[in-house]
Amino acid sequence: MxxxxxxxxxxxxxxxxxxxxxxxxxxxxxxxxxxxxxxxTVLMRAIFQMGIPVSGKNMFPSNIxxxxxxxxxxxxxxxxxxxxxxxxxxxxxxxxxxxxxxxKLDSGAAVVYDEPLKLNALRxxxxxxxxxxxxxxxxxxxxxxxxxxxxxxxxxxxxANLLSIEMEEVRKALVKQFGKRKAKAAELNWGxxxxxxxxxxxxFTKTDPFRVERMNETxxxxxxxxxxxxxxxxxxxxxxxxxxxxxxxxSSLVETLIGYMRRFRLDPETRKxxxxxxxxxxxxxSIGMAIGAGWAGARAMTSTAxxxxxxxxxxxxxGYYAEIPAVIFDVQRVGPSTGLPTRTSQGDLLSTALLSxxxxxxxxxxxxxxxxxFTMAIDAFDLAEQFQTPVFVMTDLDLGMNNWMADPFPYPxxxxxxxxxxxxxxxxxxxxxxxYKDVDGDGVGYRTLPATPHPAAAYFTRGSGHNENAAYSERxxxxxxxxxxxxxxxxxxxGRVPAPQIDVKDGAEIGVIAVGTSHYxxxxxxxxxxxxxxxxxxxxxxxxxxxxxxxxxxxxxHERVYVVDQNRDAQLLGLMRLELSPEEIAKLRSVRYxxxxxxxxxxxxxxxxxQEGK
Amino acid sequence: MSTTLTPPPKKVNRIGLEVLxxxxxxxxxxxxxxxxxxxxxxxxxxxxxxxxxxxxxxxxGIGCSSKSPAYFLGLAHGFNAVHGRMxxxxxxxxxxxxxxxxxxxxxxxxxxxxxxxxxxxxxxxxVPMIYIIEDNGVYGLTKGQFSxxxxxxxxxxxxxxxxxxxxxCCALALKWGATFVGRSFSGDKKxxxxxxxxxxxxxxxxxxxxxxxxxTFNDHEGSTKSYSYMKxxxxxxxxxxxxxxxxxxxxxxxxxxxxxxxxxxxxxxxIRKLDRDYNPxxxxxxxxxxxxxxxxxxxxxxxxxxxxxxxxxVQMLNLADEALxxxxxxxxxxxREVLDQVMEELR
Numbered sequence: 001m002x003x004x005x006x007x008x009x010x011x012x013x014x015x016x017x018x019x020x021x022x023x024x025x026x027x028x029x030x031x032x033x034x035x036x037x038x039x040x041t042v043l044m045r046a047i048f049q050m051g052i053p054v055s056g057k058n059m060f061p062s063n064i065x066x067x068x069x070x071x072x073x074x075x076x077x078x079x080x081x082x083x084x085x086x087x088x089x090x091x092x093x094x095x096x097x098x099x100x101x102x103x104k105l106d107s108g109a110a111v112v113y114d115e116p117l118k119l120n121a122l123r124x125x126x127x128x129x130x131x132x133x134x135x136x137x138x139x140x141x142x143x144x145x146x147x148x149x150x151x152x153x154x155x156x157x158x159x160a161n162l163l164s165i166e167m168e169e170v171r172k173a174l175v176k177q178f179g180k181r182k183a184k185a186a187e188l189n190w191g192x193x194x195x196x197x198x199x200x201x202x203x204f205t206k207t208d209p210f211r212v213e214r215m216n217e218t219x220x221x222x223x224x225x226x227x228x229x230x231x232x233x234x235x236x237x238x239x240x241x242x243x244x245x246x247x248x249x250x251s252s253l254v255e256t257l258i259g260y261m262r263r264f265r266l267d268p269e270t271r272k273x274x275x276x277x278x279x280x281x282x283x284x285x286s287i288g289m290a291i292g293a294g295w296a297g298a299r300a301m302t303s304t305a306x307x308x309x310x311x312x313x314x315x316x317x318x319g320y321y322a323e324i325p326a327v328i329f330d331v332q333r334v335g336p337s338t339g340l341p342t343r344t345s346q347g348d349l350l351s352t353a354l355l356s357x358x359x360x361x362x363x364x365x366x367x368x369x370x371x372x373x374f375t376m377a378i379d380a381f382d383l384a385e386q387f388q389t390p391v392f393v394m395t396d397l398d399l400g401m402n403n404w405m406a407d408p409f410p411y412p413x414x415x416x417x418x419x420x421x422x423x424x425x426x427x428x429x430x431x432x433x434x435x436y437k438d439v440d441g442d443g444v445g446y447r448t449l450p451a452t453p454h455p456a457a458a459y460f461t462r463g464s465g466h467n468e469n470a471a472y473s474e475r476x477x478x479x480x481x482x483x484x485x486x487x488x489x490x491x492x493x494x495g496r497v498p499a500p501q502i503d504v505k506d507g508a509e510i511g512v513i514a515v516g517t518s519h520y521x522x523x524x525x526x527x528x529x530x531x532x533x534x535x536x537x538x539x540x541x542x543x544x545x546x547x548x549x550x551x552x553x554x555x556x557x558h559e560r561v562y563v564v565d566q567n568r569d570a571q572l573l574g575l576m577r578l579e580l581s582p583e584e585i586a587k588l589r590s591v592r593y594x595x596x597x598x599x600x601x602x603x604x605x606x607x608x609x610x611q612e613g614k
Numbered sequence: 615m616s617t618t619l620t621p622p623p624k625k626v627n628r629i630g631l632e633v634l635x636x637x638x639x640x641x642x643x644x645x646x647x648x649x650x651x652x653x654x655x656x657x658x659x660x661x662x663x664x665x666x667x668x669x670x671x672x673x674x675g676i677g678c679s680s681k682s683p684a685y686f687l688g689l690a691h692g693f694n695a696v697h698g699r700m701x702x703x704x705x706x707x708x709x710x711x712x713x714x715x716x717x718x719x720x721x722x723x724x725x726x727x728x729x730x731x732x733x734x735x736x737x738x739x740x741v742p743m744i745y746i747i748e749d750n751g752v753y754g755l756t757k758g759q760f761s762x763x764x765x766x767x768x769x770x771x772x773x774x775x776x777x778x779x780x781x782x783c784c785a786l787a788l789k790w791g792a793t794f795v796g797r798s799f800s801g802d803k804k805x806x807x808x809x810x811x812x813x814x815x816x817x818x819x820x821x822x823x824x825x826x827x828x829x830t831f832n833d834h835e836g837s838t839k840s841y842s843y844m845k846x847x848x849x850x851x852x853x854x855x856x857x858x859x860x861x862x863x864x865x866x867x868x869x870x871x872x873x874x875x876x877x878x879x880x881x882x883x884x885i886r887k888l889d890r891d892y893n894p895x896x897x898x899x900x901x902x903x904x905x906x907x908x909x910x911x912x913x914x915x916x917x918x919x920x921x922x923x924x925x926x927x928v929q930m931l932n933l934a935d936e937a938l939x940x941x942x943x944x945x946x947x948x949x950r951e952v953l954d955q956v957m958e959e960l961r
Binding site: 220221222223224232235236237238239240241243260264265267270272273274275276278280281282284285286287288289290291292293294295296297298299300314315318408409411412415416448449450451452453454455457458459460461462463464472 | 635666667668669671673683684688689690691692693694695696699701702703704705706707708709710711713714731732735931932933934935937938939940941943945946947948950952953956957960961
């Protein structure tokens with residue numbers, strides 16, 4: 001595919017004989033701060049409401065206003081909701097990037113653009129639809145200062161007309177977006193959408209092949225971003241203390257949680273909060289508060305991204321060694337350092353698994369969908385309390401901040417599991433306890449909460465060396481016993497964390513392993529490999545670390561196993577190397593992408609084919 | 615007929631506990647360390663007030679001072695956290711269980727150097743706890759480096775002078791939101807007791823800066839936090855008397871010379887004014903008194919500031935009356951209908 005060179009291909013205008021239905025991607029290029037998010041969400045939702053599987057990816061800058069931003073909507077009758085590299089339908093609203101955006105398109109793509117940009121002069125192998133946005137916006141929006149925002153809704157109307165998106169669904173999506181309280185704004189925007197639709201209807205003869213057709217593949221589904229899904233999971237997990245420090249891309253997790261908790265977690269009788277949410281002064285304080293709260297018996301959590309994880313390192317080591325439950329969400333972005341704060345990555349896997357100095361290791365969850373953000377959030381709180389240790393939920397910007405079509409979430413069927421906590425009555429019966437003694441052989445001791453009304457309840461918590469009775473100790477045997485017990489606890493966890501998703505194809509030589517949002521690219525890539533190269537593949541998606549036995553079994557039954565990573569250094573593969581045998585490790589190959597955009601299937605397919613020597 | 619000697623009845627406090635129930639492990643700090651005197655005062659105060667030791671949670675950071683919670687209130691949970699970040703741990707614990715009586719013990723390095731940020735934010739939040747700074751102006755555990763409260767011009771044992779001005783933790787605390795601020799000297803048994811008892815009764819953040827000379831690294835001629843310096847330069851603001859809520863409070867004190875501050879639990883802090891008309895409810899007066907004392911090269915001790923009206927952090931958050939930590943599932947997991955409602959909104 002050419003990128004910046006003009007392809008000399010013959011013009012295909014008007015010559016399509018086959019429509020491309022429900023299988024294309026739309027990219028809207030705007031300037032951030034121009035209010036395009038509403039228009040884009042409405043467009044995505046309208047397609048969703050027509051029953052067509054859809055996904056939306058927002059590629060935005062680390063900036064408030066004035067820099068380029070792209071929103072990609074993919075409609076896929078096959079149900080592929082990963083990113084598609086190729087853009088079929090461009091809406092070019094940003095003069096700064098319009099030229100490059102157009103030059104990058106494959107031959108035959110369509111372009112809706114702001115007429116004064118004169119983009120049609122750039123190439124002759126595309127379908128151009130010029131729209132005089134400024135002229136159209138005046139009559140529908142008398143208030144000049146609102147025109148910049150309303151202007152975007154005009155392209156919704158134009159695109160709806162060109163792609164056969166039903167305007168009734170656009171209207172419904174608008175009403176949903178604005179809610180009842182902003183009915184006036186919804187009306188204004190609806191007027192703009194109609195103006196766009198009418199203009200396109202009377203001006204354009206459709207020459208491109210792309211259009212939508214009603215399906216029935218989204219019935220019952222919801223649209224939600226992973227951060228909101230995780231927030232709901234936390235609420236239904238019974239979280240009681242939430243601490244945080246604002247950071248992209250994790251802020252919206254707690255912000256959404258605040259909204260839900262205010263609605264649903266005030267005591268119905270007293271109207272008092274059954275939770276505390278504190279915006280801390282930094283990530284050191286947010287994790288410190290979560291650790292303090294977890295120690296005192298709260299279901300405590302914090303949410304952050306890579307830079308925050310780095311700052312939390314010391315406290316997480318304390319949590320590991322002093323054995324204190326806490327749940328930490330890491331909505332991963334591109335590092336190192338400040339990196340690309342608004343781009344996605346899986347670059348924190350290794351550093352988080354082994355976060356802090358000394359011998360430390362922590363359980364990680366790898367949700368790949370909003371539903372898993374919800375269910376794994378709930379499970380993470382149980383795991384943290386059952387094993388008295390910090391637990392990480394590793395999402396990423398793609399999952400956390402983008403809108404996803406998802407199945408509705410299941411109400412938890414299991415009661416909340418609070419782990420081994422002794423009450424005053426227990427202590428009365430037992431006569432006392434040893435905090436760090438492995439009574440049950442699972443590596444997990446019994447704890448008491450501060451203010452338990454019993455003279456035998458107290459113990460001293462410290463990050464310094466301690467023996468079974470939590471007394472200060474620098475003895476060699478005490479230290480080794482304690483560290484061995486912590487390792488035993490980690491082994492117990494291996495059988496407790498969720499099992500992987502496995503799809504083994506009989507006779508397949510090749511296995512693919514991926515976590516989190518890599519899932520969507522891998523699913524589609526496996527179909528590409530089969531369809532285009534007749535290569536059958538098996539697939540295993542770990543849902544948590546420590547890895548379960550199934551991982552070794554899967555690797556053993558395949559000749560070559562590709563491990564897909566969204567980072568430069570093959571961190572998932574590296575994490576597996578820590579636990580696998582040399583024979584298993586020898587089978588592993590690495591597929592890596594680290595450009596900051598959501599992983600796409602073609603990248604995975606091309607790299608596997610290259611390594612297969614085909 | 616043989617006579618049996620009846621052992622004298624053991625001395626107990628109002629809830630029937632002996633002083634032994636308030637003690638901790640044997641100290642490992644240096645003999646004569648000011649911190650040990652502070653530990654002893656803590657034991658006496660909690661014993662004398664008859665507080666259930668298991669209702670207390672002890673918090674500390676890292677350093678000599680932070681080791682001391684192991685040496686008092688052995689029947690209370692303790693948390694020896696990371697360096698400079700005890701305020702966050704204590705804040706989290708107190709949110710988890712608002713009924714915990716929080717007692718933080720820290721040092722000048724832990725608070726004013728590495729921990730100044732968390733200290734200030736704890737102050738700003740008025741976290742309801744007692745926060746004792748065992749202030750010797752030196753890092754003891756790493757063998758004698760300056761902290762951020764070391765006075766300008768004071769010298770290390772090696773003779774190296776300190777050329778940076780100190781933070782005055784009391785001034786910072788009272789300016790930015792603590793609601794009980796006092797300073798004392800580890801050697802002043804009576805004053806420290808009265809301060810501690812009032813702080814226990816206070817329902818907000820009590821910051822008590824206790825000058826606590828380091829006998830090993832900072833008790834020499836060039837030190838402004840040595841025993842001899844303190845004996846020569848301590849200026850007590852007033853005499854203090856603390857009357858617990860459950861005691862008869864009709865003590866005869868001449869009118870006009872006594873200021874009576876009612877604490878949250880109904881007890882009283884009586885401040886006998888000395889030669890100056892000191893008003894501990896005025897922030898401005900407290901700040902200027904500190905400035906004036908500093909200009910004179912004196913260390914002002916006593917209750918500098920009390921504010922019983924300002925809500926503490928737990929109150930500001932409108933927390934449920936019960937401890938969040940032990941709320942039953944029915945209170946913390948919304949019913950199925952709520953999930954159904956939210957899912958419907960997202961369709």
